[in-house]
Amino acid sequence: MATEPQVPPSAPLRPPSTVMRLSRLGASHQTRLSFMRALLRRLKSEHWEFDRPRWEISNDGVGTAVYRARGPKRSYSLVCFAHDLDPAQRTDRVIAEAWDATFALYDGTPNVSELARLKANVPLQEAGRFRASELTLSRANRSVRLFEHVVASLAAGRQPDAEKLRAVGYLMRTTAVYGNGKFGIADRDRIADRPEFAGPFQAEMLTVWLIRAFTVDLAEHLAAARARATAVRLDPAVRRTLGVGNATGLGLGPFIVNHPALFDCWISARETALARVRAVEAATSETAAAFRDTLSRARALVAGWQVDDARQAARIEDLDTDLKTLSAQVEAGALDQPTPWDALYRWGEDTLSLEGQEMLVGLLIEPHGALVDDLADAMAIDEAEVFRIDATQSVAALIEAIEDLFGWALTIEFEAPAAQARFWYVSEEKLEPRLGERASEPGSALEQPLTMARDVAELHAVLQDQDPDATLAEFLLGHPHHRRTVRRVQIAMRHPFSEIRDNLLADDMVPLDLLRCKLSFFGATRFDPKSDRWLRINMYQYAPFPDELATDTTEDWAFPPLRRLVTA
């Protein structure tokens, strides 16, 4: 007899007042619910197969390659164009116009005429034009520090220098991965009902994972072309230490602000996972052993996380200390008591830095896949369903909701220059989000609406003069400027983790925190800030490659394997 799946018991969720502060969001780390992790779990459990039906790359690294992923119902092809880029043209900025390699993820297997069409457009990226058969569009540049070193080493018959590999961690860096209808490619609506792409950014994550395979194949190909007699391939263990780099700027930041209900799904899933783990009454010997193992590997991960940025370097140092303290706490018997995971979390809240607390969240969730992995399927939402304003609501009910959910914004003195020091705008030159200084730069009249804190305070003030029994239909007829804010308040009533509880205009707001939060949900690691508004990251470092996935047993691949690193 079939039984309904049981929803596991859950402790109370951490409150939004704790979770949704920007500083804590900006200390997020990947978890097993992150989008890269969820993708590889699905590809493995559904027995996807991978091949490389086309490899037409010249000895100097120019040409076309196709990587194919074949699932139970459909197949997808990463079409890669390798270019001969003048080093002077190589820049990670989104404003670049040429790259070392360009990519499109194609729906199915492209025939010769489709390949010709893609070849005429994909290398142009934003300047090209695409069809709904393309699901993503991306490009990457070689790491100047590492790519040539790896090619030269392999050509000479030896593995690359371990210290150089550790310092960079990738052969190529993507500088954009476009999805959802950009430049004519497929709308998300077109693929959202396919199980493999129902979760957020799954087509983008598949793209990056296949790009990673291409970067290694390209380096090995060039090494063999240079010295066929002596060239060797990368040792598989060394290869796994290579991810795909990414350079990310402000363009990513507004997304989690502009998609409040979706953002709520991401945070809710992670928080629900944590709450389920905290409700576990006793640690089994297996989960306790797995937790200890992952903790020691997390320490190795943090030890290898080195950055130039002074703020982040200090935070990593604290995190290193945190993990040492956490290990001592575990060795002192923390897992032997009742509800050990809850006790450990609460101990962490009192003891660890924000970086440490949020990494602890990921570590607590990690050994509990059977308990939490279903939540990865709850991280997407049809935003059209939450878009309409319920205009039957009364003014009094809206005031109550604002005071309940946005009390934090009502206490901000927006008259003080520091509270509105910044403004978000879209640059005419590059059509990209930017951050300006209100006092010294023109353009604040064209401010983008990343202004919820100020807007909700204004709305609250205006509502005081209204008839409390009036409906919002009546109120909004005369106050259309508040429609966006009303919509967001109503979304927040149903989606408690939809709003960041900080003022995104304040002089001390750190834009990197927005980027870091989104990237951690992707599954990125090794956040490497290059200013307060752009950073480099690593994606899929230590993950299995397509040719390894079927037989791979490292479901927790995001934490480096200790032994393998030692022998590498």
Add this chain to the structure above:
Amino acid sequence: MIYSLNEIETQSAKAARGAGLPWGMAEEAGKAARWLAAHRQPAFDAFAGLLDLIDRRSYGDLAPVRENQRWVGREGLLCAVTAGITLCDRAEMLAAGERFATGRIAFPVLSLPFVAAAQHATGASFGVKWPGVAICIDAGGLHIAPGTDMRAVAADELVCEAGSVEPNGEAINGATNGTEIDPALWARLAHFAQRTYVPASDQSRQQGAGAGIDDND
């Protein structure tokens, strides 16, 4: 050229903002343009025409006001987007039997996405009529009688009422991919969208994106 639904929505929302609508309404206008494109209703020229009409006028001039059981424009011509938004805000009342009638209204076809949103929210079947046109929107989709011409630049009256039009003809449902749009029409929207962008200055080039460190490694 074929534009994706997402491109159509974002370009339309930006253009509506550029023409002067508040952010929330501009987003609603973007969703409306997307709905019309997904339902393959050639209304992009109507949308561009409406933007010309409302360009830089204050909302007070565009807002529907109630006069003798009808919604009318303060200056005699009602904007179909602000009227549609008002209609959608009253969805529950319409589903319960309230009649939504307007005075003279520009580009009445642009009201349809808002009727569809009201339908989706309440489950009711709605009829929409203007001279020469009778359309039903129900749970099955959009029903347009064969030969219907919805390209009127303005109509003297538009009436929306639950159950007032029988579903006639095949139900049209939203497609999940984009549609052909005349590049000249696209350029008219781009002209409005352009107004939402901030021109670059030396300071913004230097600081706005946080560059300044060599990013080539």
